[in-house]
Amino acid sequence: MSTTTTRPSPRASVKARTARARRRSLALLRLAWIRARLRVLGVVAPVAADRLALDLWCTIRGPRAGRDHRTTTGEVHRLPVPRGGTVAAEVWGEGPVVYLVHGWGGWRGQLGSFVEPLVAAGHRVVAVDAPSHGDSDDGFMGHRRGTVMEMIEAFEAAGREFGPAAGVIAHSLGCTVTCQVVAAGLPAERLVLIAPNHDFAVVVEEFSRVLRLPSxxxxxxRGELERVTERSLASFDLGPLGVDGSMPDTLVVHDRTDKETPYRVGAQIASDWPNARLHSTEGLGHQRILADPVVVDEAIGHLTRRAPVERGR
Incomplete structure (x- = not known):
């Protein structure tokens, strides 16, 4: 059976609610402007509409370094990546390596709550910023632009530098990145997938719907994304990668109220993968889940437990 962590949210202050409402209003205005531009360009300048849609897809919103849950700083290494520039990899402790892999628009500090307990358990912890994220150089498409292939290449660079993984803790799109790298040959003993993302085709459909892209x-x-990545969108789907039991023993953690990646996605992965189990939470959403003490304990326990994973849903 899955386990459930309940953590009620504190009452927001009037000031905080006002700030959120203002940000939401600005976001809605910006969305309306983008939709209008795409609608007009789709009629009078189709090529420009195509370029804008691709640029919006590859644009990373928000600050390069958001919430930081690190309690200590480690040693930062600069690792070269295939498309040019370097990425930042922060390292703590000694022992078997555990990698921390952030999602789209995230950075290594978001997974900082896992560092201290992993080091205390005798692990070397390596957290990597993808290109255009955190302290890494911008990606090949320019400032605050990125692709999933660059995220994969950043993790591969870390794997070459620091070696096989005793475990990997990944968040959101970092779950797909992790499983792609493991499927390509990085040895890994165990995985923790937190709020795993849904299939790329679904994400593209949702993106197109929200922006009201002309058909x-x-x-x-879709064609440009496959050209840039040199792969079909379906080849990035997370679910099929572990249905044959080829993925390492996996703990899937997902919040029932997650508004960014639906709970059903994580639940389905835990159901379909023969060596996966599900830990459910309530009220933590997509981001707070990364700092929840129970979630941290569950993840550390899964990575340090030697017995095989007992499957449950």
């Missing part, structure tokens, strides 16, 4: 522009975007 021709949406189809062109």
């Amino acid at each position: 021709r522009v949406a189809e062109h975007l």
Whole structure:
């Protein structure tokens, strides 16, 4: 059976609610402006509409370094990546390596709550910023632009530098990145997938719906993404990678109220993978889940437990 952690949210202050409402209003205005631009360009300048849609897809919103849960700083290494520039990898402790892999728009500090207990358990912890994220150089598409392939290449660079993984803790799109790298050959004993992302085709459909892309522009975007990555979108799907039991023993952690990646996605992965189990939470959403003490304890326990994973849903 899955386990459930309940953590009620504290009452927001009037000031905080006002600030959130203002940010939401600005976001809605910006969305309306983008939709209008795409609608007009789709008629008068289709090529420009195609370029704008791809640029929006590859744009990383928000600060390069958001919430930081690290209690100590480690030694920062600069690792070269195939498309140019370097990425930042922060290292703590000694022992078997555990990697921390952030998601789209995230950075290594978001997973900082896992560092101290992993080091105390005798692990060397390595957290990597993908290109255009955190302290890494910008990606090949420019400032605050990125692709999933660059995220994969950053983790691969870390794997070459620091070696096989006793475990990996990944968040959101970092779950797909992790499983792609493991499937390609990085040895890993155990995985913790927190709020795993849904299939890429679904994400593209949702992106197209939110922006109200003309059908021709949406189809062109799908084609461009496959051209840039040199792979089909379906090849990035997370679910099929572990249905044959080829993934390491896996703990899936997902919050029932997650508004960014639906709870059903994590629950389905835990159901389909023969060597996975599900830990459910309530009220932590997509981000607070990374700092929840019970979640941290569950993840550390899974990575340090030597017995095989007992499957449960």
